[in-house]
Amino acid sequence: MPEQHTQTSAPALELDDIQGDILIGLQKNFERFVFFEILDATAFKANLREKLTPRIIDTTTVQARESQLREHKRQGNNSALPNVGLNVGFTNTGLQKLRPGDDLKDVPFVTGAQARAAGRLGDPINGTGPATWRAEFLSGKIDGVFLVTGGIREAVDGEANQVIELLGETASVVYDETGNTRPGADRRREHFGWMDGVSQPGIKGLTDPLPGQKLLNPGLFVYGYPGQLTEPPLPWMKNGSFMVFRRLKQLVPEFANYLIHQANGFEINPKLLGARLVGRWQSGAPLAVTPLIDDSELGADPERNNSFDFSDDQGQRRCPFGAHIRKMNPRDDLELPQEIAVDPHRIIRRGIPFGPEVSTQEEEARETQHDRGLMFVCYQTSIFNQFEWLQDLFANNKDFVGSKQHPDGSPVAVGWDPIIGQNSTPGANRLRTMDEPVPNYPSGNRRSTLQQPNDFVIPTGGAYFFMPSISALKNDLSA
Secondary structure (H helix, E strand, O other), X not given: OOHHHHOOOOOOOOHHHOEHHHHOOOXXXXXXXXXXXXXXXXXXXXXXXXXXXXXXXXXXXXXXXXXXXXXXXXXXXOOOOOOOEEEEEEOHHHHHHHOOXXXXXXXXXXXXXXXXXXXXXXXXXXXXXXXXXXXXXXXXOOXXXXXXXXOOHHHHHHHHHHHXXXXXXXXXXXXXXXXXXXXXXXXXXXXOOOEOOOOOOEEOXXXXXXXXXXXXXXXXXXXXXXXXXXXXXXXHHOOOEEEEEEEEEEOHHHHHHHXXXXXXXXXXXXXXXXXXXXXXXXXXXXXXXXXXXOOHHHHOOOOOOOOOOOOOOOOXXXXXXXXXXXXXXXXXXXXXXXXXXXXXXXOEEOOEEEOOOOOHHHHHHOOOOOOOEEEEEEEEOOXXXXXXXXXXXXXXXXXXXXXXXXXXXXXXXXXXXXXXXXXXXXXXXXXXXXXXXXXXXXXXXXXXXXEEOOOOEEEEEEEEXXXXXXXXXHOOOOO
């Protein structure tokens, strides 16, 4: 890997030119995703330049809003602030309408998410295309997306509706859906019940890191800075980023019932089994620190809940090699140095849940009756070497830890990521396995294998976007 991945200098980030969702994240209790098709490129560019780009929220503004929110809470206020945010991204088909012939040189972006889902991502396939995707994402009409965010639903809808009105007849809405954080104490949890977003990388020159938070070069996430795997092929790509969107449906009652059934067979607690699959307890407490008993105070403490690695757990006694968080970020776990093996492939996640809470009827029937899940969003400067690398070579790779062994010397059959892994092996009926769901801590040598014949996270749509800088929106894409 290039030397720039270990560079320690803090570059000066042009925060007022970088869209706000990338490095810090737009403040959001609600996020409306407005996917659109460009109908009249010339008129659309005029609207983009004159009416829409002035509404885009940059990172400087997001940073200031973070300070305002901290002060708002310090004064004892629990009410949400509007903090309306607007960002925009374009697929390759959309960019070709705005700048015909421009090649961003990212193969997945140019090819498109639909084709990649049928290949590298391992999504369920019907013929040659994704079998579980919604029709809107298979239409080939999505040229771009507006991300409209805020703390109050009415404010988000007001801005989104205004944007749609400003587009006029230059574009049409292909798909429109709103995600929202979960209510009350579950605000930071995804629908399966786990604390989400605990393990985000920090950015050199921007982030004041928490214990255990790795500071990475900004070029991994935004073009024009140290850490980028390649120079941006086009000058206007500086301060821009690739965004991956995946609409992931979660079968919550089915997953809960599966944990109970499997735990009974293994004669362990369902909450412990769930923690073994994820690598954390639902509270956010990591198994690497508290392997047998949940610690909600630890899970809620940002000074402690991410301060660990797996270097002293080479027998997977604390946390299985196949657990979701160990798969996706094997902190000091691989034979290669972590900064070479893992860091250049990290992503920044900015997703939000969607859909209603599980109803009493669904709990009783143990069957999903209402669509819910995660609007997955992540940022990077190489879709191939970051998001797709993690999905293909970690989550979907049953042998990703190489030559690891059990304490008794027998080989480890790690298996797939039990949460987001996709088994597309021909003839396998998507059966996934995971090694050692039953703990051997602090000692023991019980061999166990989890059988997971069904997917509980189902991809129902996706798209790859480029999020240009604000100067590029004003000048290069709207000229």
